[in-house]
Amino acid sequence: MQDLVIRRPDDWHLHLRDGGMLRGVIADTSRHFARAIIMPNLVPPVVTAADAAAYRERILAAVPAGHRFEPLMTLYLTESTDPDDVEAGFRSGLVKAVKLYPAGATTNSASGVRDLEKAMPVLERMAEIGVPLCVHGEVTAADVDIFDREAVFIETVLDPLRRRLPDLRITMEHVTTKDGIDYIKASRANLAGSITTHHLIINRNAILAGGIKPHYYCLPVAKRESHRLALRAAAVSGDVRFFLGTDSAPHVDPLKECACGCAGIYTSINTLSCLAHVFEEEGALDRLEAFTSLNGPAWYGLPVNEEIVTLRNQKEPVRYPAKVETEAGPVTVFDPMFPLYWAVA
Numbered sequence: 001m002q003d004l005v006i007r008r009p010d011d012w013h014l015h016l017r018d019g020g021m022l023r024g025v026i027a028d029t030s031r032h033f034a035r036a037i038i039m040p041n042l043v044p045p046v047v048t049a050a051d052a053a054a055y056r057e058r059i060l061a062a063v064p065a066g067h068r069f070e071p072l073m074t075l076y077l078t079e080s081t082d083p084d085d086v087e088a089g090f091r092s093g094l095v096k097a098v099k100l101y102p103a104g105a106t107t108n109s110a111s112g113v114r115d116l117e118k119a120m121p122v123l124e125r126m127a128e129i130g131v132p133l134c135v136h137g138e139v140t141a142a143d144v145d146i147f148d149r150e151a152v153f154i155e156t157v158l159d160p161l162r163r164r165l166p167d168l169r170i171t172m173e174h175v176t177t178k179d180g181i182d183y184i185k186a187s188r189a190n191l192a193g194s195i196t197t198h199h200l201i202i203n204r205n206a207i208l209a210g211g212i213k214p215h216y217y218c219l220p221v222a223k224r225e226s227h228r229l230a231l232r233a234a235a236v237s238g239d240v241r242f243f244l245g246t247d248s249a250p251h252v253d254p255l256k257e258c259a260c261g262c263a264g265i266y267t268s269i270n271t272l273s274c275l276a277h278v279f280e281e282e283g284a285l286d287r288l289e290a291f292t293s294l295n296g297p298a299w300y301g302l303p304v305n306e307e308i309v310t311l312r313n314q315k316e317p318v319r320y321p322a323k324v325e326t327e328a329g330p331v332t333v334f335d336p337m338f339p340l341y342w343a344v345a
Ligand SMILES: NC(=O)N[C@@H](CC(=O)O)C(=O)O
Pocket: 015, 041, 106, 107, 108, 136, 217, 218, 219, 220, 247, 249, 250, 263, 264, 265
């Protein structure tokens, strides 16, 4: 038996939803993670600081007694977001980042930004006062191949935006390509990237080979193997610009197992076991803590957690449920397709 002791992790990209789903999934995060950047893509989205304050209260009310968990709130950027509201929310400590969803890019992104020009006043204010912009980095043009959407976003949206507002701090969330990794590595400042658990484990074969597997479908969609290897290399490198954002995104099974299944993979419950497995495979267990617990706080300007968690390498595979039952319905848990031996003690 081998133990690995790390500072308690944070999740820098998480979907908790609301109501019965929130109540059903929150414990899987708050059991292991101290904090999480909470995605604002509810229906309707979290657009104002008042919305974020109310959502934060609903999250805290759902955290089980005895768990300590701090939700880090974000605002959903729209073409009519008020710069003063963002500034007031940020200065009060409530709002940690603003999230850019290109309209139609992903789940619940219909109210996202169509014309970035319209959002320039708020982006300028954010650059001025240091509010990070989290981006879902995919273009939505129908003529761009879905596997190229991240690379095209970098070239046509992200890079021009960074040249125009070099002081804007941008988190490229759920990076899925070597293009994204290389772009972040080449940047001098003000750019970082989060990487999900599942994109370190699956490539697009998981979705498409041997039958269509909706529980491996998420956005940005998993790419070919060379990209997965680039993500792994970045995650285990210790480079401060890369950190964990699980993008754990629960949907009830009926909404995934149908003719037009929605995007999202639920990993909160077994993420740390999966990550320890990946880092062990890469001979980088000593850098797991940087990825899960150090680099994210450094980027967001927050203290690292003082609490620790112990990961224990056990003989028997870790047991976790195939589905989480919530009041909203069953949610299938990410299956890495290999047994996990690192348990959170
Ligand atoms: N990642 C996903 O596949 N889905 C997310 C949205 C997102 O992060 O793009 C969701 O809200 O379900």
